[in-house]
Amino acid sequence: MRLEILSLAVIVGACNWAFRYFPTRANLHELPPGSPVTRFLAATGPAAIGTLFVASALPLVKDLSGPAPLTLGAGVGAVLLVYAISRSVVIATLAGAIAYGGAFWLFATSS
Amino acid sequence: MTSPDITGPTGRLDPQAGTFLEGLWASLPIVLGYVPIAFAFGVAARGIGLTLAEAVALSLILYSGGAQFVALALIGSGAPFLVSAFTLIAMGLRHLLYGPTLMRRAGPGASRRHAWAWAWGLTDEVFGTALGALARGRRFSEPFMFGLGLGAYLAWASGTAMGAYAGSGALAAWPAVETGLGFMLPALFLALLLSVLSRAQLPVIGIAAVATIAVTLAWSGTAGLLAGMIAGAVAGVLNRRGDGGAP
Known part of the structure; x- marks a missing residue:
């Protein structure tokens, strides 16, 4: 194990832990409802999840040639449909991945 | 359990x-x-x-x-x-x-x-x-x-x-x-x-998505992540119909 790799991992890992842990100690429950900070924090969750979805899907839509529209449509459609029926994030996620891989397999075997 | x-x-x-x-x-x-x-x-x-x-x-x-x-x-x-x-x-x-x-x-x-x-x-x-x-x-x-x-x-x-x-x-x-x-x-x-x-958070999510795409394409994926989250959260501050009082 090279010392430089280990040092880099330890320094960055320690900062990651600090970024994740110390903000949980902030006492924010006495903030008045409707204040700018309250609205900022309330919006951060949906904004973060929306951002992460777009960032993770962006590479998939950059190249919409070949089977990409079919597989993407099948995956997204399956997540929407299964979530509407089951209200389960776990089941909807698995259904989306299965539909995405299945559509890719169908396209590959039929072409 | x-x-x-x-x-x-x-x-x-x-x-x-x-x-x-x-x-x-x-x-x-x-x-x-x-x-x-x-x-x-x-x-x-x-x-x-x-x-x-x-x-x-x-x-x-x-x-x-x-x-x-x-x-x-x-x-x-x-x-x-x-x-x-x-x-x-x-x-x-x-x-x-x-x-x-x-x-x-x-x-x-x-x-x-x-x-x-x-x-x-x-x-x-x-x-x-x-x-x-x-x-x-x-x-x-x-x-x-x-x-x-x-x-x-x-x-x-x-x-x-x-x-x-x-x-x-x-x-x-x-x-x-x-x-x-x-x-x-x-x-x-x-x-x-x-x-x-929720309906109140739709503008937040929309602005976060647009900012993510724009900054990712113009700069980098990491900058896009940060820009999307901050832009969406700031949109939530400006959107007084949002559910900011929710715990």
Whole structure:
């Protein structure tokens, strides 16, 4: 194990832990409802999840040639449909991945 | 399943509070999404000359997917140590927003006695899953956070080890499986988005999406992530119809 790799991992890992842990100690429950900070924090969750979805899907839509529209449509459609029926994030996620891989397999075997 | 340390305001067992095993179950989509990505990281790490132990150490100690791939690029290009460290630290700044958001949603009575331990696992996906569970009526509990975080952490570490051990081409014979696993994280985020979606937050999500796309295309993926989150949150401040008073 090279010392430089280990040092880099330890320094960055320690900062990651600090970024994740110390903000949980902030006492924010006495903030008045409707204040700018309250609205900022309330919006951060949906904004973060929306951002992460777009960032993770962006590479998939950059190249919409070949089977990409079919597989993407099948995956997204399956997540929407299964979530509407089951209200389960776990089941909807698995259904989306299965539909995405299945559509890719169908396209590959039929072409 | 109940756990003796999960009690409600009355001191009785609280059925709405998640247990450790329920946290583990909730981590399943993350596990399935992490393993192939961590596998790819392990393969790439060996590709630039890291040993199996070094690849796994990066996943165990650094534990941040995007930063780890950038770390490989920096190490592989021979970037100076301080430049690498500052770049990777800057990539983690978005995590500063997660703790306050989660704990505010958890409510004033939420325990954070062991946050020093479970917060280590507060990655993008774990944060999103925890927030989604709270939005669906689950009461915050530290055992749930431990289960959720541990499942994701073990998946990331073991996926890295498998990738570093197997080398390139391990999933080449199963392209449909590889493709399906590659959609796991977008599917997870979409399902989480549906679980927290409300009419009041639509402008927030829309602005976050536009900012993410614009900054990613114009600059970089990391900058796009930070820009999307901040732009969406600022939109929430300006949007007085939002549910800012919700815990």
